[in-house]
Amino acid sequence: MAEFTAGQRIVGLKSGYLVGERLGEGGFGLAFVATADDGRRVVLKQLRLARMGDWKAMELFEREARVLAALAHPNIPRCHEFFATDGARAVDPGELSGLTGDASLVLVQDHVDGASLAAWVAASTRTTAAQAEALLRKLLGVLDYLHGLHPPVVHRDIKPGNIVVTAAGEPMLIDFGAIQDRARRDSEVGSTSVGTFGFFPIEQVLGKARPASDLYALAMTMVVVLSHRQPDELPLDPSTSKVDVREACPGLPERLTRALDGMLEPAVGQRLASARDVLAVLDGEVLQPQAADIPVPKARSLPAIVSRVPLYTGGAAALLLYGFFFDAFSESELVSLSFLWLIPLAFGLGARLNDSIGGGLRWAVGATLLLGAFLLLVFPAL
Missing domain, CATH: 1.10.510.10 (Transferase(Phosphotransferase) domain 1)
Structure with a gap:
């Protein structure tokens, strides 16, 4: 149907509306003041489908209009109904295919009597x-x-x-x-x-x-x-x-x-x-401002001396063996003596990292097994 005109009567699903002055236009959307059959002043927003480039625009209008129809807040104009019309009859927008000719979607909302803040500024109202x-x-x-x-x-x-x-x-x-x-x-x-x-x-x-x-x-x-x-x-x-x-x-x-x-x-x-x-x-x-989550260092429960003594002792033994007495022992003796420094070193390192004696024992056992496998499987072939 054509654009609404002043004096035209539009029949919706819930009421009829007598169109008054045009309030404004945006793209293909028009807004008019109207009077409902019960005397209420309302705003009719008309979307002419013939002025759309594709059906996607109609789909967006309908989706947003249904959202507005569900709004209920005292500082938002109420939405009374949303319908499609070809000028002869009104249907639910979902039944738009049943209309003939140039159809329009129409959203009906309360008309708000008052002055806009833009009018306040224009009138120099402080x-x-x-x-x-x-x-x-x-x-x-x-x-x-x-x-x-x-x-x-x-x-x-x-x-x-x-x-x-x-x-x-x-x-x-x-x-x-x-x-x-x-x-x-x-x-x-x-x-x-x-x-x-x-x-x-x-x-x-x-x-x-x-x-x-x-x-x-x-x-x-x-x-x-x-x-x-x-x-x-x-x-x-x-x-x-x-x-x-x-x-x-x-x-x-x-x-x-x-x-x-x-x-x-x-x-x-x-x-x-x-x-x-x-x-x-x-x-x-x-x-x-929301602070970023910074990990807090966990307090240690194991006394430092438990891990430090074997760790430092094993490290010192390895340094002496390979730094000062390297030439005093044969290759086989050096490998055999590895048990003296590797096991305490592994225990101290495991206890420190796991903050427990159990952790140190697991590392010591693991080091022993690895060194034993080396002596049995790898070293004889060297």
């Missing part, structure tokens, strides 16, 4: 540190919920325009652009970035978005709201190329500065890893 921290805590709760799902849901496009604050002061995270952006990435030539430039970290540019990527975007959003400066206008630390939070937002409480600073680390491995970690910093906790 945000206090206390207000910013309250908003940040609420939004961290949203991310903790999303990232705790299995698999985690990564928003990928957190920015001032996608956070709407209601009249009651509740921030709502809207426009889960991962639906359209992931599909668009597979269906449009030259469309490689996911998110809004300036608000996403380097790993997201490389197509490796993860929960910590949302933390970076949220911190950048809060710094923009506090400073009224866009990402490319923010001061950078020349030694790290990281946004200098203290210079951009002077006068913030130290714990809020540390939290934002930790969220804005360019390297994902150095960034605060989870929403709970950020909340811990806001609560005044000092997170310590």
